[in-house]
Each structure stands twice: as C-alpha cells, then as structure tokens.
Amino acid sequence: MPLVAWVVAGLIVLRLVADLILMSLNAAEVRRHAGRPPEAVAAVMDAETYAKSSIYTLEKSRFGMLTEVFDTLVLALVLFGGVLPPLYHLVIGLGAPGAAWAQALFILCAGILLSIPSLPFEWWDQFRLEQKFGFNKSTPGLWVADKIKGGLLACVIGFPLVWALLTLVRWMGGAWWLWGFALVLGVQLLMLVLYPKLILPLFNKLTPLPPGELRDRLLVLGERTGFRAKTIEVIDGSKRSGHSNAYFTGFGRFRRIVLFDTLVAQLTPEELEAVLAHEIGHYRRGHVPKMIAMSAVSLFVGFGVLAWLAGQPWFNQAFGFPAGEIAPSFLLFALLSGLVTFWFTPVANLLMRKYEYQADAFAREAMGGANPMVSALRKLAQKNLTNLTPHPLFSAFFYSHPTLVERERALRSAA
Template identity: 30%
Template sequence: MLSVITWLADTSVFRYLRTVSDLSILYAIIVFAVAIFLWEEYLASRQRKVLQTAQKVPADLDGAISSETFEKARLYNIDKSLFESCHNLFEIILSTSFLLLNVLPLVWSLSAHTLRWAEYDGEIKQSMVFMLYSSLLSTVIGLPWSLYSTFAVEQRHGFNKQTLGFFAKDKLKAFLVNQLISLPIVAMIVYIVKAGGDYFFLYLWLFCFVVLMFLMTIYPEFIAPLFDKYTPLPEGELREMIEALAARLHFPLKKLYVVEGSKRSAHSNAYFYGFFNNKRIVLFDTLLEDWEKTENDTDEKKEKDMEEKDAKPESAKDEKPKSAKDESGERTGRKKGCSNEEVVAVLSHELGHWSMNHVFKNIVVIQINLLLTFVVFAALYRYQPLYRAFGFGQSMPVIAGLVIILQHVFAPYSTLFSVLVTMMSRRFEFQADQFGKQLGYAALLKAALIKLTADNLSFPVYDRLYSAWHHSHPPLLQRLAALQKTE
C-alpha cells in the first residue's frame, strides 16, 4: 500500500500540482465551486420552469390527487426552490470570501491564542478548539436561514410544528451533542496521523470504520431519544400485521417504535435499524392515519398553546376552531397518513432493502471510498503549497490539511462520487418497490406513495436532468410506472 501512495505522489496530476503557484491552486478550487453552483442553478431553473408550467394533475394521478393539493404542492416547491437558490448564492459568496480572506488560518490562529490564554498547548488541543470555533461559526451563520426555512417557508405551507422556544432548545441541544461526539474524534484523528507513521491512513480508516459502527449502534438507542420521543407501538391490528410480515420474511424484529415527529414537522417517514438479529422498526406518527397521542399535556404543547394564544388579537381569542379543515386550510375528506394496510406495504419496501442487503452494500461502497480518500490524503497532506494557498504560510496542521484536501481539493471527485451513489440509490429504490410488489403489495404501495406525496406536498412532476442529479429516490410517476409493469 505504501508503494501505491508513492506512485500516487509521482503521477502526472500530483507533479502538475507541484509546478503551479499557490494562488493557481486556490483559484482553481474557487472556479470549480462556482462552476458547480452555476450548474445546479441551471438545473434549478429548469425545475422551476416545470413548476410554473405544470398546472394540471398528470393523467396518471387524475382522481388520486386533488387539483387543490396539486396546486399547493406546486406553490410549496416553488417557494422551496427560490429559498434554496438564495441560500446557495449566499453560500458560494460566503465560501469564496472566506477562501480569499484566509478565514481558515485566522480561526486556527484564534485557537492558538485561546490555548495560550488558557495556558494549554499542543496541536491536538488546538485542533479541537479549531473545530469548536468552526462549528460555532457555521451554526451562527446558518441560523437565520434555518429560522426562515422553518418559520416562513415550512410554516407558510402548514408543515412547521415547532415553537420558537422548542426550535432554540433543539438547536442548542444538537450543537452540544455534536461537539461531545465530534471533538474526541477529531483529537483521535490528529493523533493517528501524527503517530501512525507511513501507514497512518490504514489506521485512520479502521478507526473511522469502528466509530461509524459504534455510532450506528448507539445513535438510535441513546442519542435520537434526546430529540424525539419514541413510544412502543401498542398492541393492535397494525402491530399484528407488521409482526406477521416480519415473520413471513424471517426479519429478526425485536422492537417496534412510533416516533413523535409531529411536534417538529408534518412530514412523514419510516425506517429500520440495528445489526444482525437485533432489528428495530420506527414509524413516524405522521405516517399513521389512526395514531392518537397518548400524552397531550406535553411541555411543548403547553408552550405552543401559550404562544398561539398570546399571538392572537383579543377579539379572536374566544373564537371557536374552524371545522372540517386540515391545518393548511383545505377541506379534506380523509385524515393525513396511511391506513394500516398501506403502512405494511411501505414496510414491505423497507424490508426489501434489508432482504437485498442494500444497507450492507451502501456501507461497503462508503468504506471503500473512505479508504481511497485517506490514501490520497496521505499522498498530499505534506504538500506545503496547498497550505500556503489557503494562507497557512509554513505551518501544516493536520486538521487544516483534512479540511483543505477532503472538502476543497477532493471536490471534483466527491461530486462524481455523489452522482454515482445517487444512481445506485435510485436503483435500490426500484428494487425495493419490486420486492414489495412480489409480496403482493403493489396496489397498496402505489396508494401509500400517492398519499405520502400528497401529505408531504411533494410535486410529482420533475425535470429529468434535475431529478437525476438531486434525487436519491425516483420521482413518484416513475415508481408508479415501474410498479404498474407486468412481470
């Protein structure tokens, strides 16, 4: 493996890197980032054109989705697209400014000053402070956009369920948990690179693999419940149907949970997790048509009721609630969510991923990519012009090298890899749908997909190029067409 790194360092690409100036490296990175931004904005403009012109329900969905819901989905997706374009423009201007103004070495210097003030020293400690400051800066810059997305875009279309207090506590909790997890990992990564010798990339990959497996094990049990309430699915028809499906497929189901996602958003989902013979299935309460909360007196509900009451004018506080309307104001003939049979059909799709080892295949692909990334990092991280291009002068901190190489130098490869993974994911989704179809759930799965599209205001019509670039799940019409095909 060491000979591979030596060969990589001597290839024409790396020889070329050694001949170009520091500024040429920086400008090349900026040009590629701007090119990707322009490409994605071109795709977004194509999709917005579709959203503006497709004003009638497609023939394949006629009678399945109402024209009112279709129009709501169209307006919601136009809003989201415009917001994302503004956010992406801000991000490219900000990231380019940070590169030209040498913000990365400034944060590194600030970390050193902090350690001297605290009478500490050492690259590992400085790397931890550097990542803490970087995360804090990223969180503060992203906060206004997150607020607007949640309390303007999502709330305007009836999806946001959070109060401002809940949002603030959620963000603070997420930041603290992220630092508790990431900072020790950063420290260990720097230590491995510094002490691992010529084969540090192999030790680094093994460490990251172990950490990934560990986090995948503990996250659902100990971290996710810090943010959402998980309740065992009570005895009843739905539980019996799910257990019967699991037994039919020999799926080692140990626990069934319902997560209270409705306190955060009206969007719905379902997934399974766990290794070997210890599988759990999690259903969002927004997925279940007949789910009733067992505890209505939660602190979040009290807080939300108080905020809504205070926000109303005095003349409106005694008004009776409107009847026969959902939260977005549309008169509806059904509850949101899926019937028990449709929920089982959705799970037949999810269990198709398990049966065909899609999760395992994803892990293998990710780990091969990670090993390749660390091999290239090992060939490049001692190349000083890279650090000088980003304003580091003669110093070459490991954590800065990781950010520069993995985030910026590796950007063209990462973009290509992302496209390939998206293609693979779409193939897996079609395969999982076919698995559900072979179990006899084709009609129910189609009905569930249509309901979820309507409930989530997902627009069913997409520009093909936009969808191929962005969507890891095929659009609704393609999935329905695939399910409709005869064997």
C-alpha cells in the same frame, strides 16, 4: 493568488452555476406543467393538491437559490478572506506546539463559526416556508434546543474523534491515514448501534407500537417475510413537522423499524403494512451492508486523497496556513471535498434508486399485489406535497428515490 486557489475558486463558481441551473430547470418544469399536469400525474393527485404542490416546490426552489448564493459567498469569504488563519494561530497558541487537543479545538471552533451564518436561513425555512404550507409543528424554543443539543453532540463526539485522528498522525507516520480510516469506519459502525438507543431519544420520543390490528398485521408480516426486528417503534415526528416517513435502522440483533406518528395517522393498516414490507425489502435484499461497504470505499478513498493533499505544501499555503500543519488540511478538505463529490451524485443516486425499485418489488410480492404500495405512495406524495414533475437532470442530482410516477409504473408493470 496561487494557482491552486484559482482552481478552487473556479470549482466554487462551477458548483454554484450548476446548482442554479439545475434549480432553474426544475422550476421551469414545474411551471410548464402547473396549468395542465401530465396524464400520469393527474391520475394520482387531484388538481387542487397538485397546484399547492407546485407552489410549494417553486417557493422552496426560490429560497434554495438564495440560500445557495449566500452559502457560496460565505465559503468564498472563509477561504479567500483571511478569516481562518488568524483563528488557527489564536487557538493553537493555547497549547504546546503541535498539541493535538489545540488543533482539534481549532477545527471545532471553525465548525461552530461556519454554522452560524446559515441559522437565519434555517429559521426562515422552518417558521416561514414550512409554516405557510402547514408542515411546521415546531416551536422557537424547541428549534433552539435542537441547535444547542446538536452543538453539544458535535463537541462530545466530534472533538474526541478529531483529537484521536490528529494523534494518529503523530504516532503512525505515513500510515496514519489507514489507521484513521479504520477508526472512523469503526465509529460509523458503532453509531449504527448507538444512534437509535442513545442519540435519537435526545431529540424524539420513541414508543413501541401499541397492541392492536396494526401491530398484529406488522408482526405477521415480519414472520411471513423472515424479518424479526428487535422492535417496531413510533417516533413523535409530529412535534416538529407534518412530513411523514419510515426507516430501517441498526443491524444484526439491533435492527429496528421506525414509523413516524404522522405516517401512522395518514395511512391505513394495509398501507402501513406495505410500507413496512418495503423497509423489510431493504434488509432482505442486503442493501444495508452494501451501502456500508460503499461508504467504506468512499471513506478509504477520501482518507487517501486527504493524506496526499496534507503532504503537499501548496495546499495549506494557498489559503494562508503554514505548510505541514495537519489540522488546517483536515478543515480545508472538509470544506472543499463537496466541490468534487457533487459531480458523482447522479451515480450514487442511480444505485439508490435501483435499491428502491428492489424494495418496492419485495413489498409487492409480500402484499400479493401492487395496490397497497401504490396507494401508500400516492397518499405520501399528496400529504407531503411532493413534486411529481421534476426535471430529469435535477432529479438525477437531488433525488435518491425514483419519482412516484416511476415507482408506480414499475410496480404495475411487474404486477
């Protein structure tokens, strides 16, 4: 086996070991507090709910470990078991030598093939684990329909995009990756506009928030904070899950606030106003353009690394592909990049947490105090059985938001 293949194998094992250690540390932390939660946690969640939350976290952790081991074995089999090169030669044989559409078809077929092994695990998570704790609201038919729609969207959007990238490689020579970066960035920006209008309605029903006290309060809040969304909409998240959420989507005149119907049912109008103030805080503090800029930088670096790797004969050859063929390089990069970017996750999460604190502070100012936001956060933690005692290392890698205790402390300290 070539040296680069050994290096990749080492990175795969290292990632698996890191994931298992982090999950084990987190599970141990939950068990340590299961009988006697910390004082700060006991103040925000009753003993019965905390016990249920601990059991939920531990069962999800055990299942997560099993899934991680399985996914790693699948990745190793795909990379080192000689699965992909025969598929590549079979698919590209359908077209003329170097045909971009055939190479794009190979990447699409490989993506579909790689998604199949995880389906039983996704099914078990939805209809066993989530069902056990009362979160699953989906049906087998809806679950299958979602998978089919997702696959069709991958074909409709992904295939033309990959074909365009492969065509740029042929037309633009050594500068192809700069054009490719510009193309993908443009598509990402376009999707910010199209997703809530064209894609989201394929899976969920969006309805304007009906007239009433809640709508009046939220409209007044928007006027008071200088935020005029195109619309405030309610999404029927309850047809799939009992979990609740709210988010800000789009930009410019296409921006909108989306509230889960579960959230509307769980919170009081004042608490929902605080949640909306938090989302407005992301807008007023400029978090959306900042995150777009960071994504663009990451994308630029990624394309640069991809272009360099694609120019190295050993990259393709280490995994059984012909040197100089760009489609295998695309696929290999997609499969392997996460082994490296994983280690930078704590840095990204640190920045995301900073943004969450800023949005919380904005909500506190908009509501004239910390109580409405604190009350909303407590209810959300209770309803979603949130783990309130994660291990610090696990939290650093897997939590883009501060914990409830951390957020409440920050809200209270500045009150």
